[in-house]
Amino acid sequence: MADVKLRGLRKSFGAVDVIKGVDIDIADGEFVVFVGPSGCGKSTLLRMIAGLEDITGGTLEIDGVVVNDKQPKDRGIAMVFQSYAIFPHMTVRENVAFGLTINGLAKAEKDAKVAEAARILQMEHLLDRRPSQLSGGQRQRVAIGRAIVRDPKVFLFDEPLSNLDAALRMDMRMEIGKLHQSLDATMVYVTHDQVEAMTLADKIVVLRDGLVMQIGAPMELYHNPANLFVAGFLGAPSMNFITVDVQAIEGDLARVSHPALEPIAVAHKGRDIRAGGKAVLGVRPQYLAPVEGPAGMLHGTVALTERLGSETVVDVTLRDGSKIIAAIGEDRVYPTGAGIGLRFDPAQAHLFAVD
Amino acid sequence: MATKLTQSNGAGWAFALPGFGLMVVFIILPFFFAFALSFTNQRLISPNPTAYVGAANYRQLLGVGTITLDPLRDDAGAVQRAADGSPAYPRLREFTRANPDYPQLDGMREWFSFGRGESRTFVLARDVVFMKAIVNTVIFVLVVAPLQGALALGLALLINQRLRGINLFRAIYFMPVVVSIVVVSLLWRFIYSADGGLLNNMLTGLSFGLFTPVDWLGTPSTALGSIIAMSIWQAVGFHMVIWLSGLQTISPTLYEAASIEGATKWQTFRYVTWPGLRNTAVLVLIVITMQAFALFAQIDVMTKGGPLDSTQTIVFQAVDRGYGKQDISGGSAISVILFCIVLTISLIQRYLTRERT
Numbered sequence: 001m002a003d004v005k006l007r008g009l010r011k012s013f014g015a016v017d018v019i020k021g022v023d024i025d026i027a028d029g030e031f032v033v034f035v036g037p038s039g040c041g042k043s044t045l046l047r048m049i050a051g052l053e054d055i056t057g058g059t060l061e062i063d064g065v066v067v068n069d070k071q072p073k074d075r076g077i078a079m080v081f082q083s084y085a086i087f088p089h090m091t092v093r094e095n096v097a098f099g100l101t102i103n104g105l106a107k108a109e110k111d112a113k114v115a116e117a118a119r120i121l122q123m124e125h126l127l128d129r130r131p132s133q134l135s136g137g138q139r140q141r142v143a144i145g146r147a148i149v150r151d152p153k154v155f156l157f158d159e160p161l162s163n164l165d166a167a168l169r170m171d172m173r174m175e176i177g178k179l180h181q182s183l184d185a186t187m188v189y190v191t192h193d194q195v196e197a198m199t200l201a202d203k204i205v206v207l208r209d210g211l212v213m214q215i216g217a218p219m220e221l222y223h224n225p226a227n228l229f230v231a232g233f234l235g236a237p238s239m240n241f242i243t244v245d246v247q248a249i250e251g252d253l254a255r256v257s258h259p260a261l262e263p264i265a266v267a268h269k270g271r272d273i274r275a276g277g278k279a280v281l282g283v284r285p286q287y288l289a290p291v292e293g294p295a296g297m298l299h300g301t302v303a304l305t306e307r308l309g310s311e312t313v314v315d316v317t318l319r320d321g322s323k324i325i326a327a328i329g330e331d332r333v334y335p336t337g338a339g340i341g342l343r344f345d346p347a348q349a350h351l352f353a354v355d
Numbered sequence: 356m357a358t359k360l361t362q363s364n365g366a367g368w369a370f371a372l373p374g375f376g377l378m379v380v381f382i383i384l385p386f387f388f389a390f391a392l393s394f395t396n397q398r399l400i401s402p403n404p405t406a407y408v409g410a411a412n413y414r415q416l417l418g419v420g421t422i423t424l425d426p427l428r429d430d431a432g433a434v435q436r437a438a439d440g441s442p443a444y445p446r447l448r449e450f451t452r453a454n455p456d457y458p459q460l461d462g463m464r465e466w467f468s469f470g471r472g473e474s475r476t477f478v479l480a481r482d483v484v485f486m487k488a489i490v491n492t493v494i495f496v497l498v499v500a501p502l503q504g505a506l507a508l509g510l511a512l513l514i515n516q517r518l519r520g521i522n523l524f525r526a527i528y529f530m531p532v533v534v535s536i537v538v539v540s541l542l543w544r545f546i547y548s549a550d551g552g553l554l555n556n557m558l559t560g561l562s563f564g565l566f567t568p569v570d571w572l573g574t575p576s577t578a579l580g581s582i583i584a585m586s587i588w589q590a591v592g593f594h595m596v597i598w599l600s601g602l603q604t605i606s607p608t609l610y611e612a613a614s615i616e617g618a619t620k621w622q623t624f625r626y627v628t629w630p631g632l633r634n635t636a637v638l639v640l641i642v643i644t645m646q647a648f649a650l651f652a653q654i655d656v657m658t659k660g661g662p663l664d665s666t667q668t669i670v671f672q673a674v675d676r677g678y679g680k681q682d683i684s685g686g687s688a689i690s691v692i693l694f695c696i697v698l699t700i701s702l703i704q705r706y707l708t709r710e711r712t
């Protein structure tokens with residue numbers, strides 16, 4: 001078990017800068033998830049930790065030792081790939097034992113370790129099969145098994161579940177969560193699935209274009225996004241943004257207005273917001289509640305209703321023509337074209353500076 | 356709808372016809388012709404009508420026999436010896452020329468012999484040259500197939516890297532393949548030449564004159580080896596490309612997984628590369644074997660089967676018989692024999708390299 005420190009880490013492919021100075025502290029036993037849009041450099045960053053990509057600049061420490069120039073095998077890491085990367089011509093047993101075999105471990109010890117890993121992953125009955133005879137989820141289990149037997153300081157996962165179907169993904173997600181608890185190991189996990197990030201992580205790192213946008217516990221990121229990008233990236237459906245006029249700053253609050261909005265006061269959290277200027281008001285769809293009649297703080301008409309049973313998602317066109325989404329926690333029909341008033345608690349709204 | 360189907364099929368057949376026709380005329384028909392002719396006494400040009408002769412051609416080609424002889428003794432019972440001290444044996448001709456006691460040996464000649472105690476066993480063949488051709492061809496295949504395959508794999512591994520200018524090397528290694536084998540053979544005749552040949556000059560230079568030049572193609576002990584070396588060089592680039600395509604089908608993540616597990620270069624090859632090349636290996640091996648069995652052009656250009664039949668090969672014999680000696684039926688029989696050998700070998704290879712589950 002070990003902590004991992006990334007200090008000013010940079011990576012360039014030729015003239016292209018992909019990672020542009022990343023600082024992350026990962027504590028011993030922590031489950032850290034890297035999220036971000038496609039191409040933001042999540043995999044690259046993980047592969048730099050693994051030693052599969054050279055580090056262009058900065059330092060990488062694992063367990064207090066700078067490992068920039070160490071071979072992958074000397075870093076004490078194990079990696080699980082999206083494409084499983086299990087050896088097609090070997091049985092499951094041989095695959096799981098691969099690292100032990102090439103390091104010349106005695107057979108008895110090897111068998112014991114493989115049996116232990118198989119028990120943890122509940123795949124004892126698969127040990128003598130070949131990868132071609134396994135389902136996707138079972139293959140990924142084999143890959144995880146291969147990682148477990150190495151007893152690594154740090155587990156690295158690169159989108160391990162994205163080749164699986166939705167139901168299986170949920171099962172495996174829970175298994176990985178359990179695995180983390182039982183092994184108590186440091187894990188770094190790359191995904192672009194928010195649910196995986198929110199449910200698994202002790203700490204989420206949101207990346208964009210090779211830069212860290214915010215680091216924090218899942219709920220901290222959800223309730224206190226540091227910027228527009230994080231606010232829009234986490235949560236589904238994503239946060240509504242309304243460009244508003246700032247009328248006045250009153251202490252910690254900013255009074256804002258919009259043609260479709262009754263003036264309200266929202267905490268500005270010291271962001272670069274000035275009276276007379278513009279700002280972006282963010283409200284999560286779940287925090288919007290319908291009100292009868294012309295009351296409420298936001299006014300618009302219903303453009304579309306999606307009934308999901310437990311929830312009704314309503315697309316609302318505001319008076320000025322901009323669109324927002326409300327996720328209402330009950331099954332109700334809103335006739336298309338009808339006027340609708342929405343209410344929310346200003347304390348649950350966010351105010352961001354315009355980009 | 357049925358009409359439409361048949362119509363479009365008709366068009367398809369019409370398009371296929373030229374190619375298909377050529378294949379029938381130049382590959383399929385000759386194959387059956389060879390088969391049929393090998394059981395006749397057909398000659399290239401002959402006033403006599405063709406007659407069915409059964410397996411006579413095959414008996415003539417493949418007939419072998421042995422005879423064990425005791426040395427000649429003088430009246431006192433002592434072994435008679437030749438001038439060099441080796442024991443003297445009765446003349447073989449006494450047994451192979453119209454000897455009523457040995458009808459099965461009639462017309463055979465000595466192929467080789469080995470001694471056990473004082474007696475000596477002579478292996479006789481009805482067609483000694485053809486026997487030598489078979490042996491030479493088999494040696495050629497046994498040496499070329501593993502060496503060329505391994506060498507090609509080595510080159511493929513070397514050039515399967517992202518390095519500046521690697522394409523230049525790929526091109527260089529592939530170049531001999533593009534040049535006609537006849538041209539290559541002619542060039543290598545100069546390289547192997549006894550006086551002033553490149554190889555002799557180089558060896559003399561490297562050994563500071565200690566090396567005595569060899570007539571590579573004119574000496575029975577070096578001629579086949581020289582042709583083997585040159586043949587390996589010529590086609591190695593082709594098989595390198597096949598290996599290369601096999602290498603590129605192996606997923607790079609497997610290599611990454613292996614490197615994280617700490618596999619050495621050799622272990623990576625043993626556990627990732629080689630298993631991933633299994634199908635390619637079968638293909639390369641079969642193709643090399645087939646090509647090696649068909650060895651002809653090099654022989655025809657460089658040695659014509661000589662010296663002392665040391666570079667006779669099956670295909671060279673087939674052509675030499677059929678056209679040189681105008682014995683079409685004999686040549687056909689050789690082709691059929693070659694076909695059977697190659698078929699057997701590829702079946703065995705397929706069996707040995709089958710997918711085990």
Ligand SMILES: Nc1ncnc2c1ncn2[C@@H]1O[C@H](COP(=O)(O)OP(=O)(O)OP(=O)(O)O)[C@@H](O)[C@H]1O
Nearest residue numbers: 013016018036037038039040041042043044045192
């Ligand atoms: N070997 C390479 N050479 C050049 N550019 C590369 C290389 N590998 C990755 N990149 C670039 O680096 C950027 C980040 O790639 P990376 O694979 O880390 O993205 P990612 O965040 O993992 O995306 P995804 O979610 O789609 O997997 C991309 O713009 C990609 O084009």
Ligand SMILES: [Mg+2]
Nearest residue numbers: 042043044159
């Ligand atoms: Mg990725």
